Amino acid sequence: MAKVITQETFDDVVKENIVEFEMAVDEAKDETIKQFEAQGINLANIIKDLTLNAETGEPLLNEAINCLKEHTSGKRTLSDESLVVKLDVLLTECSKSVPHRVLASKNGCCEVLKTIINNALKAEPVPLPILLKSLKAFNSVMNKQPDVFDADTLLIVIAILERQTDVAIRCSVLRLIAKACVMHEINRQNIMNADIVTYLKPLLADESSEIVTEVCTVFRYLILDDDIRVEFGKAHEHARSIATEVLTEITTLLTKFKDNPTISCDLILTIAALTVRNEFCVTVEDAGGLDFIIDAMKTFPDNVKLIRESLKLFRALAGNDKVKTSIIQHGAAPIINDVLNRHKENETIAKLALICISTLTLRSIENSKILFEVGVAETIVESMKLHPSSKAVQRNGAWAIRNMVSRSRYQCETFISYGVEDILNEALTTHPSVEHDIKSALRDLGCKLVLKEEWTNTSSYKIERE
Template sequence: MRTVPKSYYKHFSNSEQIDFQKQSSLITLPQPRAHPFVPKDHPFFVRTDLTAHEMGPPKTVRTISQEAFDEVVKENMEDLGMEPTEALQDAIQTLSLQGVDLSGIVKCVPGESSLKDNPLIQSLERLKQLDLNSKDKFSDEDLNEMMGLFDKLIELCGGNEGSVNAAVATKNGGVELVCSICYKMRCGSKRVLDSCLKTMALLVHDVQSTETFRTGGGPKLLVNILIDGNEDPEILNSGFAVVAASATGNEVVKESYMELKIDELILEILSRQRNDSIQSLYDAIRVLLTPDDDQVVASQVYGYARRFAKIGIARALVHSLHAGLSSPSLISASIALKAVAVNDEICKSVAENGGIDALLRCIDDSGLQGNKTVARICCSLLSKV
């Protein structure tokens, strides 16, 4: 094991962090009154009015470029006389001990494979060519080829090594590329757009990728796609899967969707007779109302839940429960309703709209059918309302 030469540190960078100063309205805690018996200069005085920024910035992550990583492996072979496989493993271990995040790095054994041989990179590069060659729309021939390329990306990013491949795709501009193609596909082939959205849902897998999605105008683009395709269950299902993925762990993305009035769009879709095929819609509700961003102190999701209930989403979700065990969305709707029911007023409205009666019937029926999953989910919701 060795230390990375200082010349390589120029390749390291800190991952993009959310600017807490710009979000002070989100995360500043209310100013408490000073305790009358403990002066501020007393050693036991503890400040409780710290903002998230004052509490300390989030941990930074050191990263390295693909080129710099390959150089470290090459140096192991040329300067230290290591075999290719040994050189690769040593580079991985050494950089990991240095605290370098290697996610998104393609780890190739020199002489046996290269970055260009990676099928994921090949698919991305071909999509980039098609995107650059097109102006405002794609030809039918391009669309057919893109369909196959997206299917390949879905296979690679959704399999056993899906998270690893998704990180590689993100590091190589996958999120920006898919956003660009989605923009051009809004009025194009719905089949290709559906595959494009499914790919996007796999690529936005962490804070860095969701931030890339946000800064590239992803939320607005996605909401427009959902509005345009609000009669197409497949587009809606794939689109709301992207909503759920991109809003997970990112408070700012949640806020972006709420500013775009996604709650009104959700209500419009829920108000239709049949929504069983749009399972991701319920996942999106749950994620939007879950305070899962550890980079902020005070989440706004409680206010979002009240807003959801005020416009009628709670009532619409209760209506979904009345179908009972025959509805494939029963579990998802129950989990979503639990996320909406954040105070006594909302819980009371759930009961007044027959929610408790519907839950009791579901629990009885699940007992008769031996469906423990439904029984557990319904009991959990019942205990909350």
């Protein structure tokens, strides 16, 4: 069994090399590593790149935490400027890696930061530089380490949302909430149980696009389902609760930020994530969401991110049959055909556009007719030709073709004239895992097809009668 040492032991030896033997920092580290490796000690658990004080040999991270502890306990008093400097050291060191952050939290960093933040909130006036730097340091410590978020931190978050109007402070605390949600279902549930939506909803009326972006990010993170430690999460319940409160407001914001494609993408992404029920699709339509998305796709046809998120939202909204019809009636057919034709070499856009067409034409003769009339058949076939190695493109293309022609047989001849039969037959060989989907398209196109009987009864049974 390999021998191991603690981080403190490693740091003490480095410190000894610097102080006692007057080595340079890098030389002291190298010598310490060689010493322990020569003794057969495994240093895999050791942080070897801690920034050290060149005079004392003490890690700057430890020095900063100890200094802040003394300040909060009253053993020493730091000026506001010195306090910001120590917090900045903490922020810098914790930004380096997860091991740095774990070490900081083990040394009591989070408790110190919570004390500093609470003291700042009680002060008159509130020292905004200290509060902001403390929140940034807390963000750094919590990054990929959501377990450090606790009930006291949640109370601090709510207090800041209630009392502070500074944009930078608000954005920093919103990022803190988002980080607490990543891969941590219990945090998400605790945050939702604290009625966080009540505090976030007013922020959507803020003039700052940065705050709106951060609020949308929090909403999306609250409905994640990524914690493998929990068998059943509440992502759907959270999405339903949030959508009930703010879906109309978020959709309305699309018009406010119509000239900003970056913010529009965030809003569209959030709307799609929250549209988890049939009635929410109607809510988005009633709030003017369809008109905006179509206008945005017309205005920014070369913005790949905007096009990508718009196609995803169209697909989500088309889950409601009424809205599915409305999407085409609002003039989406030529827009979808145009963006697919424009970006057909982009595999992601091709994949999303084809699945969007598939969803819009499912059990809808009228939608199929309108899309066919704008020339989407040729665009579908050309997209599939460009991505023969993409299973998703071939499968989604097969779905789109099948849904278009299954109730509109007059379209079959047009598809076949574009060479779709050869493309689908080639996909049969290249992608056997989606054989069923491709054969369904060939079948509905009326192409020659060899169907495989999946099961035959080869057993013989003898019925004996008395």
